[in-house]
Amino acid sequence: MTNKRSPYLQAIANDNSLPIEHTAVDLWLKDLDNPLRWTARVFLQFFFSILLHLVWFFKRLPLPQFSAHASLQKLICWFCTHFVSVEANLLILRHFATESNILNFLIANSHTENVEPLTLYPKKIEDMNEHSFVMHDQELFRVFSESGKWQPPSIHTLDWSSWQPIDMDELEVKPRWTQCLDFESSHALFMCLFCLLLTREEYRDAINGFKLDQSIAIRIGDTIGDPGLAEMAFNKYPHYLVGPGNLSERFLMHGFFTEYLYAKLEGIRTQS
Numbered sequence: 001m002t003n004k005r006s007p008y009l010q011a012i013a014n015d016n017s018l019p020i021e022h023t024a025v026d027l028w029l030k031d032l033d034n035p036l037r038w039t040a041r042v043f044l045q046f047f048f049s050i051l052l053h054l055v056w057f058f059k060r061l062p063l064p065q066f067s068a069h070a071s072l073q074k075l076i077c078w079f080c081t082h083f084v085s086v087e088a089n090l091l092i093l094r095h096f097a098t099e100s101n102i103l104n105f106l107i108a109n110s111h112t113e114n115v116e117p118l119t120l121y122p123k124k125i126e127d128m129n130e131h132s133f134v135m136h137d138q139e140l141f142r143v144f145s146e147s148g149k150w151q152p153p154s155i156h157t158l159d160w161s162s163w164q165p166i167d168m169d170e171l172e173v174k175p176r177w178t179q180c181l182d183f184e185s186s187h188a189l190f191m192c193l194f195c196l197l198l199t200r201e202e203y204r205d206a207i208n209g210f211k212l213d214q215s216i217a218i219r220i221g222d223t224i225g226d227p228g229l230a231e232m233a234f235n236k237y238p239h240y241l242v243g244p245g246n247l248s249e250r251f252l253m254h255g256f257f258t259e260y261l262y263a264k265l266e267g268i269r270t271q272s
Contacts, residue, residue: 005029018232019263020256023168024094028183030087037182044188045248052244055195056203065199072197073132076190080125082176088183089125089173095255096120096131097166098262102216103143104162105265109223112147117162124172134198137206144212152222160269166262187248195244207247210254211238220261224268232260 005013013029031037059065080089100118107115118139122131181189195203213233221229234253 005033018260019267020259021166021263021266023166024091024259024263027087027091027094031085031091031183034085034087034180034182036180036185041182041185041188044185048188048191049244049247052191052195052247055192056244059195059200059203065201067199067202068197069132069134072134072193073129075193076133077125077128079186079189080128081174082178083181084186085179085182086173086175088181088186089179090168090171091183091255092128093122093124093171093173094166095258096122096128096136097164098258099136099140101163101166102220102258102261102265103140104164105158105160106216106219106223107143107147108159108162109153110147110219111151111153115143115146118143121164123170133194134202134206137202137209140209140212141205144215150215150219150222158224158268158272163265163269165266165269184248184252187251191244191247204241207244207250208238208241210235210250211240211242213254213257214238217257217261220265224265226264229261229264233257 009029009032013025080092084092100120104117107117120131120136120139122128194206198206212235214230214236215238217229217231217233218227221227234257235250
């Protein structure tokens, strides 16, 4: 498949200018090789973007709020098990680990005390029933809330005690012949479900949580002495709240951002 890729895709397959593990690049390129990514995704994103805005409007009416976290996670896990490609599932599992490691690194190397580290490291799809996407968002907000005001640490030796390097051999995804949907097409199908089965406040917070990427990058940069890391954040300015517009791109770039920071920190850890 590699030889059939366009010159541009062959170029990014060999570009190591940005800190990102080869495994993540390889999974992403295989996901791009999926023909549904270039056909079905276009229609799915168009249709479900319209539906998402309708659900968003409905949830913001002055009606009693409802949520169904357990049902949401069961549906996601069932869908991932049967219809989402192996590459996309592995990228999803990696995302839990990359963000958990980044936040745990901040906790371990900050002035704050009594902030519990994250334990969201699912190894297989079934684990996401417990290590849920809802909890993934709430843990991010918890860390920021409990950490209080940020103070650049005066630490010379970095603390890696909570760091868990990603071992791809530990991630289990059983291939099925029905698993054909690429990452972005799958997200298009998930968007409306999340909006419907979370309260309006939970969903608003979740889709704006990406904007904390810039704050995370600034804090990591302060900790390791690399202020340029803030440029890696696509999602910026957390004080400006947005709706569901352009959600697919913002979601995807959040995933790349955590991969970049994870690879940057893992490189420092292995060289120290």
